[in-house]
Amino acid sequence: MILQQYIQEVLFKQRICVVPQLGTFSVQHFPAHYNSHAQTLTAPREQVMFTQQWQDDGSCVEWIALKENLVPAVAQRKLEKYLEELKAELQSGKPLVLPGIGQLQGDFTGNIHFHAEELPVEKETLDLTPIERTTDSRTAPAFVPPPPEALEPIMTEEVEDTLEAVTEESGFKWWWAAIPIAAIVIGLAAWWYLSGISKAVSQSETPPDMEVTAKQLAAAAADSIQKALADSTAKAAITPITYYAVVERYKDSTIAVKKQKQQLAWGKTLVLYKRDSMYRTAVELHSLVADTTVQRDSIRKVFGNKVFLEF
Template sequence: MQLETYISDLLYRYDCVIVPQFGAFLAQRISAQVHETTHSFHPPKKKVSFNEQLQQNDGLLANYIAEVEKIPYQVAVEKIAKKIKTIKSYLTQGETIALNNIGDLTLNAEGHISFEPSEHINYLTDAFGLSQFTSAAVSRTTHKATVEALEERTPIAITPERRQSRPYLKYAAIALIALSITGFAGSNWYLNSIETQNQVAQEEANDQMDARVQQATFVIENPLPAATLQVEKPSGNYHIVAGAFRVEANSDKKVEQLREKGYKARKIGSNRYGLHEVVYASYTDRIEALQALRAIKREHNAAAWLLVKALD
């Protein structure tokens, strides 16, 4: 049993996945960050950690395994216990347990489990498609110092005495306001006149069209029988996401590629970051969606994930 696969699936939707009699994997949301030295931008993500103290079975992992493998709940609990027994045996022998897409587990000198999370996967679905990038450094202090030096050399000051010594500016301002009001009023009159003329012309054209329609006689000989087309409308709240694209043309191309492979691919809109999301298919049944997800991750795209969302 690939226990890490089930844990990885649940970390996309939950912040705590407890493995009974072993510990809990916790996912904490971290905001986007900018490294001051390398000037690299990191998108928001979920940082995974491990807490050995949380071992009480809450049923989440066992129920999920039971649904996917279609086995009784108690059988799923026994399979988890058997897998954990094997992992603990390897840890006591000093080996490192590598959980794919989650991290590495080791046993320290005090006999406690140490966890090193994997950094190449982001469990925050809102940030799907966002990647790290590096930008050139932006220096704001230099520009500010330049502006301050320029202001010291060329001070600009308007005093009351200077305004009083130029009375013609006041009259020029009054004249400018008067011209603006006159021009605005004339512009409104001209626009209203054009709109009235357009409305009269439109009414005359409509009257002529009505007269021609009333004079015409339409006779259809041997009409074709009515055809009924069955169009399958995609539905369901369980969507298997193939990718998210900032350019909509790329999302259209992805839909065409997936449809050529036989998938019922489509676009389901944009997420909160403005990325156009493309799905392999949508399902109304959760178990059917999970089975399809496992098949897609195994045969086509290991990064595919399940989105639970009601579409308008």
């Protein structure tokens, strides 16, 4: 059955697998457990869990479309057909075997029971005996280990691709801000050059008409500088900029990606990028400089007053 293959491939790759109209499979990690009363240590383990609650994220239709080379509409009809076959088999009471995962079995009330497959080798529980150590005042003080270093969040391939794509798209278009700086530099260079010419002309006893020409050149240079500054300021005022309305900040990239997908499921598209060791979910905006406050207030109506702008 095609859905059995879908569950096997997706579950162990993404640790969660949603089958519409059936339920959700997930791989749960149980850490090591120490029983202080019995003085035993149970090894960590992972177990496949199943619940009849589900929220269709479109992964199943997309997988069928890629697997059978179909358009999404045809893949959706195929999925409905496969689900009818699966439900009919479960209603018969016959166990549905999922190799490496477990068994699904329906009952007469319509409920589905899942029996996880047991591992062939079970890790033994360790018996621990406490060690009593006497302290001698003449001995040197015990060595205190340094605190553990903070670990970077584990980056999966999907998260890394998402962050790289967002980083490439989130480059700030600062070219318009460089225009006034360039105009000032050109003006200073022109002033320095004309000052040198004026000094050379005055030292060589130039005729009066040459002095007038130098003054005219200096006045023309000053007019050109003012005109360049005015043009650059006007161009910056009418040139749209790209900036971001930050909704949330996270230290863990995995949590940030999860929140981004959750907002996407609710119909809210957010971008994800990293700045100052924090991962941000934000709304990408394009507007004039004068309209940034209006854009921020409109985003706050959707996500709350904690939204702020970053350029």
